[in-house]
Amino acid sequence: MTDISRRDFLKGLAVGGTLGYFAMAGVSSTVMKNAFLPPPKVGAVEIGECKSVKATVISETSWFNNSLLMGDMQKAGGLLVNQYEIPWTNTGVQEGWKGDNAGGYSTLIEVEQLDGKKRKFLLDTGWNVDWTDTCFQREGIDKMLSNKEIEFLFVTHEHFDHYWGVEATLKYYPDIPVIVPKGFYPEGFELLKGAEFTKCHLANKVPHTGPLEVRDSSKVHPVIPGVASITFDVPIITRVFGEQALVFNVKDKGLVVITGCCHMGIITLMEYVRETIKGGDNIYAIQGGLHISPFEDWDPQYDDLVLAIHKYGIQKMGCNHCTGYVTAEKMIAVNLPLVRGTAQNKSKRDIYLGNGDFLMI
Amino acid sequence: MNHKEYLWLETRQFQSRIKQPLQGIVNFLLVTAAFLICWRFFMDPRGTMRWYTPQYGYMYIRWILIVAIWQAYIFNFWPLRYSFMEKTHPLIKGAVLIGINFAVVGFMIWVFYYNFLGRLAIPYMSWPVLTSLGMTEFFAREYSSLALLMMAAIASWLSPIWPVCFENYPWDKLERPSRGLTVWAWTFFLATYIFLILMHPHYNVLFYPWQKFAAAFPWWQNFAHTLSGNFNVGWVMCGTISVWILEVTFERYPFCLIKKQPLRGIAGFFGVLIFALVMFVTFNFLQDLAWGPAVEGAKRLYAPDWRYLHSGELACMLLIPVLVLGFYFDNWPRKFAPSVNIAVRCLIILVSAAVLHYLYYKFSPPLLGTQPGYSHPQQFPMAPVILWVTIMLYHNWFMDLYPGKKLTSREQYLLAPDLVVNKA
Structure with missing residues (x-):
């Protein structure tokens, strides 16, 4: 290789530096972005209207001791290990339910249609069958299932605390229509049919005999007038894939979004609603787990969310479960409209909606 | 001896045991098999040790990399003798050097960080300390692992810059171990200093309440639209990869044309930095094109911090073909002018990286035990890619490309006429 003179070097440096600067500035400039990126979409899918929606928290206590749950996952190999392979602690937990650390998440949805007709759905079905059944009896869900007032079970995703207590539902209504998101693993379908998984202390003794629908992410799925479901192809911890949520269009109020865990992220969900569903620029309320600090952990990314959520103009936030107390405190600190609960039925704090509390829109 | 002590790696002369391209293919397949076995044993969530929780295992991967760089590029394999390096069977030599590597990694993590620096200075560098302060053990380990892996990541960017760009200036005349110890102390000091600027503010906002009296607020928030240190992870990774592209693909061209130090080092440093920033911005823009713009506060695919992180991941995927072409296929082609050779190599590397990206996301769930999908809060393609690297x-460096190649005498290189001039 030949030597280079100082003059040539400086010339090269100047040319290279200038080109590098313009390359960098060029690709990152607004002009370039506007030229290449499509403009934001405006929601066009019409889902109709309903008169009101009420979400009653049957159980938001998915587990009773957070350290024990994290310890179970740590011993098994972390957050990517298959949930059916983790030996979850189910005995000797002082603050647990009869010594079991498992609780569960489940919500009753009641919709009043414009003609006054009331419709009921069950969103998720808990983890610990005995705990879920006790909560069902407390809220009268057992009777609603037995007499088929509840029209279907909407499973948001396959996670242990949202789905594994399916026996508690099937016990009262074995042929209830079940709606699951695309991405369920074979074990999830086997559980529905009545399988047992000894390693994770899981069994369903009541096989499902009704219709099963798997919903994908290709479209907005209508449920009843004023209600639709949307599905996200999202990878989730403990080897789960896919989550779905419900969207309601409440007359004179706006859209209401009800989630299970919202692993896709509440802002991602609201952006999707805004771009897809007619009226999506007016999201009046959200309810459910927001999956921001589910294990009382933290990530600066969560602060980004807490600080950005103001822009969406939400009037009511009925969060709980995997939202985390730290998140709730931070949201209150920045004046987000969190709906407080009553801290009863083993919900630990009144900072957000707890077991037996409800949100009515 | 009053002459420059050359890097052992620069002085090696090889004979081929097998003809190309079979030699390259055999070596590459062997290395890939070793990677898959190691991943399965140590990291895979379905495997034996299951360290990929993910940060804990990822931290070890980052540390074995930086310690390997220290061994080969900074310490020039000290305290091993050159005669040992020349005459020992590659597999035995490899076992000894990997043993030293693991021992140093264990010392740095378990003694220096967990039980010295973590206890006496910065608690988040030690999970036993965080746990004793009341944090859930799992997150204590994950948070401290993130800090340590970032420390290693920044060191992986800065440490090779000194031998590659500055040729160890102004300590280039020193011999082992003085030069190694000096350059190590200097680059490790720099890495610690840069860590405090790039990652310490991340820990201000990681804890609740914010630790505003102990660390600066993330200064990048206004233009990066995130509080997360992933912004810095992304561009630092692009910087690290740029150094290795300069070293392997570009063979230090064009900076090697500058004979004087520190001009050559300064030009190389800033050249690498500009290259890295262009790469970083370009990868961010490609993601905007693929998925739409990032949204402040969003998670997964749309999270600004994940986009930055993924730019670093994309850069890492460039490194695989860079090394495969450089190590196993003799940096083909070599017959044209340097600029033409480099242009052809770059084309091969870009196409190969795109293919690797596709294959990784298609086959990593069954092969590596990861979950399908691009964006997952608990998995980092950088981890397997860096283990492979x-x-x-x-x-x-440790096994002289055995069995595809065979080491011949180092003296042949040292006695070469052009080097005799340099040594005088």
């Missing part, structure tokens, strides 16, 4: 480095 490190095993290639072990294979080349």
